[in-house]
Amino acid sequence: MAMSRLRDHPDLSYTISDFDALYRFGSAGGSRPIRTHMRRVRETITDVIEENPEVIDREPTHLPVVNHLGRTLDLGSRGDLGMLSDSLRRISGHLTWEHGYEKVPRGLSKKYGYCEIVGPRGPVVTDRIILGLVLFAPDTVYPQHHHQGIQESYVAIAGEWSENDGAVHAPGSLILNEAGHEHRITTGRQSPCLLAYAWIGPAERLTTPAMRFSSRRRAS
Ligand SMILES: [Fe+2]
Numbered sequence: 001m002a003m004s005r006l007r008d009h010p011d012l013s014y015t016i017s018d019f020d021a022l023y024r025f026g027s028a029g030g031s032r033p034i035r036t037h038m039r040r041v042r043e044t045i046t047d048v049i050e051e052n053p054e055v056i057d058r059e060p061t062h063l064p065v066v067n068h069l070g071r072t073l074d075l076g077s078r079g080d081l082g083m084l085s086d087s088l089r090r091i092s093g094h095l096t097w098e099h100g101y102e103k104v105p106r107g108l109s110k111k112y113g114y115c116e117i118v119g120p121r122g123p124v125v126t127d128r129i130i131l132g133l134v135l136f137a138p139d140t141v142y143p144q145h146h147h148q149g150i151q152e153s154y155v156a157i158a159g160e161w162s163e164n165d166g167a168v169h170a171p172g173s174l175i176l177n178e179a180g181h182e183h184r185i186t187t188g189r190q191s192p193c194l195l196a197y198a199w200i201g202p203a204e205r206l207t208t209p210a211m212r213f214s215s216r217r218r219a220s
Contacts, residue, residue, distance in 0.1 A: 008055065011087065015117060022084070022155050023198070038174075044129045060094055061096050064110040065135050079172070084196065098113065108141075113134075113135050114132055119131070119199075119206065133157075133194060139188070141186050145214050149180075149201050150199045152176075155197070168188075
């Protein structure tokens, strides 16, 4: 089968452009570190688009939480990030949802999943950045974790959520987690929650991110 590239996949290209718009036109809220992060993300996206990277067929997978995706995208389409939400609906049948962690707490396994759209494992292949989605069912606690060597931002597409009990974030909010920063997420009781995320870091970190929860080890 002939190798395909990003420009052969308009729906993926539009989705990446809509990600780019979050980091190009969204406000940094007066924060210099956030402004710097947003610039890094959009400059890297520009480079990736320019390179016209390979697109690989990943096996689409469906976790229990994906049953909340339809509602989430309905909410997203009515919000400020409606364009991205609509783009995601068009590619949703091709997304590979996974848990990532070696051990997912039992209560979390049906309520959480993530997928990558751009990254070392594809579907749009690059080792310069990861762009993806995290989906939570209502009333979910995503345990404390951090990402070594990776700067992470979350942008809410739909639903209400909180990080480290610090504030309630609505659709459109951007949170920056510097490398190593411990964070724990909770989501509201009424609605599922969809976050777009971007990871920036050295290629070897993006390729093997070693996802582990920070919380205590089980004593068994
Ligand atoms: Fe995180």
